[in-house]
Amino acid sequence: MKKVLFASTALIATASVAAAEVSFSGYGRFGIGYVEDRSGAVTNINTSAGVVTSTGTAVVDTDDAILVSRFRLNIDGSTETDGGVEFSARVRLQADENSANGEANSAGLNGARFSVIYGGLRVDAGNVAGSFDNLANYYGNEVGLELFAGQYSGVDYDFLAYSSTGSGSNAVFFQYAVGDFAFGASYDQATLGLNGSAADADRWDISATYTFNNITAAIAYGQTDLGDFGLNDPSLTVLTLGAEFGDFSGTLFVADDATEITATDGTAWGLSAAYNLGAATTLLFTYGDGNADADLQQVAIGAIYDLGGGASLRGGIGVNDCDICADSTTQADFGAYFNF
Template sequence: MKKVLFASTALIATGSVAAAEVSFSGYGRFGIGYVEDRSIITTTTTTSGAINVNNPETDDAILVSRFRLNIDANVETDGGVEFSGRVRLQADEDSGTGEANSAGLNGARFSVIYGGLRVDAGNVAGAFDNLANYYGNEVGLELFAGQYSGVNYNFLAYSSTGSGANAVFFQYAVGDFAFGASYDQATIFTGGGNTTDADRWDVSATYTFNNITAAVAYGQTDAIGSGSDPSLTVLTLGGEWGDFGGTLFVADDATEVTATDGTAWGLSASYNLGAATTLLFTYGDGNADADLQQVAIGAIYDLGGGASLRGGLGVNDCDVCSDSTMVADFGAQFNF
């Protein structure tokens, strides 16, 4: 991505000097998105106080779009320690109605980087969100399908449009090894002015040998007083062999909820056809009744200069779903 220099100044404090800059990066995308029997969930409250849930259908095909602008501020000390902060401005369409949403800034992420050590604080991505090959080769302009579709555990993730969890992430890389961990001191409101602690933590390890990367992560939510501590264990493998790239994914998704507790698995692949065209495939599933199964194919055509045409076609299904759902999209993306 190109970085546009906004300002460059010298910061002087207690005799040390640091070079600072603010840069912008991001992307825009727009096109047509199709979801079979698309609907939007609405609620109404009756005079007796009862809540009725409505699920009216809307247009299957809508205009989809996203504009994302990352704003990064960086400063590096004389000793080589980098301090940085990021906020993100993002605008998406309403996926239910197709109407436009306003752009807004998310929560800030702060980082300290020195050599192979990185520490993030604030709106951070945890060990799963940062895990090599967790997402694999996602399909579609909107990345609507991925090999992880059978996972239901709620892990710590970076929020592009919200304030985030206000947590801490640590990563250390040395040679072919990398280790990561995160901690989120979460508090959940249970109603009636009551709260409960639901701290989340996770750890990961990654090893790269030749053209293959293997990664494993474990995370748990310590829900005090609930009698259950849901957890997630994930193993990924990924590699590249010339024009072909592929990933494998397997997870123990211990949500401790009958409908979603079980094993999840998936795989994805990419193949460079030449002539600026890349083909994509992804499959994800799980053995629990409510686990989402996704199968999708897609393609990317590189127009040069950071612009591309993208699209995909897939099917969503699950054991307790009344029918499978076809999903597709096509449009343009430009990176800056």
């Protein structure tokens, strides 16, 4: 990944700063995305009396196949003290298509993330990813140019995640790695309104990861405190396993998704695999499901063809379904991806 570095008196202000830099990195992708019976919100237009006015929005069927795209630019600033402590911050500029109608969206900056790193210790603050979002092999081998299918599809618990297009949660994430072990934890607080009242909801999670030879095992637990609302506290427990054997890599995923909502409360599970065929081609497979009626089941296959220089052709096809869904839905995409 190439980085563009700028050094000036604004970045290296004093002799006590060992190293300071601003760097840019990211990726772009574009292609065709297909969702069976795609629908989205459109604006109703009234042209009576020669005057164009809006009469609200309506959900209508739109084109199943649209142009999909993403431009992502990470802007990172960092400095390191004489004692070896790194301070850094990141904001992200991102533009995506509107998946509901295929129109383009404008690019915008997200909330900032701040980090302090020393040895195996890392502390993030601001728009951060929590223990689940950082958990080894949580996402597995996702399929498609848009990564539209994953082994985690049966999970419904709302955990702390990094926001690429919004301000995110103003939270704290801690991680410490020593040898083959890594430990993580995060905490954030949100004010929620329910049944006409408002109260603070504390959300926290913890994780542990162990790598031995070519196998990585990870476990995480998280909970949201809704006691002030007189409700049971929803929680999520996830166990993942990942392994690499030459040209083959695979992951296993199982979760206790205790959402405390009948339609989504239960067990979720999944698996994924990737196989390098040679000739710059990698095949992908993913499957995710859960035993609750509203849990999303996803089955998908895909492929990546490496063009070199950080560019590739990618695509996939899969089926989405659930116990209470009227019909299953086919989804597919294909296009180009490049890092910079």
